[in-house]
Amino acid sequence: MAVRNIEIMDTTLRDGEQTSGVSFSVSEKLTIAKLLLEELKVDRIEVASARVSKGELEAVQKITTWAASQNVLNKIEVLTFVDGGKSIDWMLESGAKVQNLLTKGSLNHLTHQLKKTPEQHFADIKATIDLAAKNGIQTNVYLEDWSNGMRNSKAYVFQYLDFIQTQNIERLLLPDTLGVLTPEETTNFIAEVHQKFPKLHIDFHGHNDYDLGVANVMNAIKAGAHGLHLTVNGMGERAGNAPIASAIAVINDFLSDEVSTNVNEKALNKVSKLVETFSGFRIPVNKPIVGANVFTQTAGIHADGDNKNNLYFNDLMPERFGRKRKYALGKTSGKANIQKNLQDLGLSLNDDELKKVTQRIIELGDKKEVVSQEDLPYIISDVLDSNTIEKRVVVENYVLGHARGLKPSTTLQLRVEGVLYEAHAQGDGQFDAFMNALKKLYKTHSKKDLPKLIDYAVRIPPGSNSDALCETIITWSRDKKEFVTHGLDSDQTVSAIKATEKMLNII
Incomplete structure (x- = not known):
């Protein structure tokens, strides 16, 4: 059986931007658009909704100017509306040449939102498609709420499809708008549309409300879908859209005998990280393929x-x-x-x-x-290092106290040659209090002074992205000679105490 190619349309810049709290700047949109087409090599990108804002228009103008210079303007798509030609005017100003026209895919939406008959809606759609063609704009059509339409008003859906197959369109875009489909329903519904209308190019647009987005994508392909709509990191409204990284991995590993894509999977992680940075939409560490912990x-x-x-x-x-x-x-x-x-x-x-x-x-x-x-x-x-030094002196126990309005204090127990000693002292900080207690013990029992602390440095291991370790490096001076000890712990003061214990054993 011949392997068929599946078109991948990325809608991160349109549907993905509907993620709560996410808004890309003009330059960010252009950067992501370039990366999606040049590095990830998706077939098409949906970059905006018409008539949203001045910033949205500027972003699309930047993208279409670049795309035209690269001869990929036909890969730039914009969501438009049946609005008497206002969206077409916006498209002309933006420079985009492909509209994804939002139409009603369920009788429920048509009746309660538009309050029109199917015939009235079809007439408006035809007028919009004809106007687009007259202005050199190609049309794909979305059937909004198509999944519920297939469940609850199938006769209307097929009446619509009978109409739309006679129109000047390139693709039929079938969204599970509310993310309600099961994999079995996805298979049955896509297969039914494909069998009744074999000449129509079908794209499946899956949402992830039940965490079934990737499963539904897989079944849509098996049922005959020609294209998929996906987003980077699964961004999108509510629970988001089917994520591109997982979908591509599933296609390559489980469906490669049947289908292929043009996507460069080696770029998936790079694109994911860039979109995460620009969007502020954090990737869960256990998210398949792109999560920090998955490998x-x-x-x-x-x-x-x-x-x-x-x-x-x-x-x-x-x-x-x-x-x-x-x-x-x-x-x-x-x-x-x-x-x-x-x-x-x-x-x-x-x-x-x-x-x-x-x-x-x-x-x-x-x-x-x-x-x-x-x-x-x-x-x-x-x-x-610890094991090369004979531990004749052990810091047995200590209590570090730090309270508002009071000087930091330390109670210290030190075991020297098996004998336990104890002292209490205050200081300007916890380690200073510890050292003052230690000086008391050392002076009392050895009749000598401790080495002078001449340098104290704290660092985390270079390149470490954890907070597990803190290294304290202390330089001591005694009898005009300097020596250095290191302490390592998750707590800064404790690491300094460990470095001091090493000093005690060295002297």
Whole structure:
């Protein structure tokens, strides 16, 4: 059986912009339009609704000027209305040459919203299509609320289709306007229209109110649809539209024997991130294909399986979408995840070292901290450094107090050579209070002064996108010699205390 090509029309800039709180600027619309056509390689884009605003007109003018220069003006589409020619005037001013004319696809909408008979509506539609053709504008027609029309007023839908097939149109756009279709209904309704009107080009426009958008897209194709309307990140009114990333992955992986598209799936993630930035519409981390977590293995057993013949891989390889698989570092990650991250960094540890690093990551995970790959060298350095120093001095316990109107205070318990000592002090900050308590203990029991603290620096690991770790680097001076100790923890003050404990053991 010959593989047929499915047209992909992206409506992020029109239907997607109807997402609550989203409005693209003129320059953002132009940038997204270019990216959709040049990089993602969708077949068509719907960029605006006619007569909305001056800014909308300016955006479409910018897009059509660019599209004309690239000889792709026929790929730019605008939603228009049966309004006595006002939308056509707007189209002419905008420079767009393809209108997607919104008409009534259910008797309920026609009767209660327009309060017209089918014959009156058809006459108005014909006049609009003829006016468009006279002005060199191509027409596609939307049947608004078509899905409910098929459910509740099928006779009207077929009366409409009998009429529209005689008109000068290119495509029939069949929307599930309220997102109510089940996959079975999608199959039956599209198949019925396709069988009765085989010469009409059918586009399916799915919404996601029941989270069935992608399933309905899949079934629409099987039933004979020639085109799909999709949006980046599933943007759109209410629960949004069928998302382009998931739809393309489904087509490529489950329907490739029957259909193909021109979409470059490697650009899906790049486009997704740009639209997320421009729209402020955040992508859930678990959103298929483009979510931050979807190519991250968390469980150690999965990483172990990936090391053993890719046991936990499926066909959704991240490289297909310009991404890379990651192995999370946390309390469930285990040694296999850490080894995967070490391989990426070009590092290796022996079994004993790996065990100690794993334990430290588990401790951080128990604090609900997320550790990134960039944190790993710092954890290794801290763990291995700690194990090279004989711990004769241990900071056993401490209470850090900070209350409004009172100076910060610390109560400190220090174990030296097995003997426990305790002191209390105040300071200008929590760490200063800790150091004052420590000075008391040290002076009392060793009759010596502590090394001088001459530099104190705090940083997070460069490139880290987590808040799991804070590294404190303290430079000390004693007997005209300087030395440095490091402390690592999720809490800044605690990391400084750890660096100080190392200093105590060194001296």
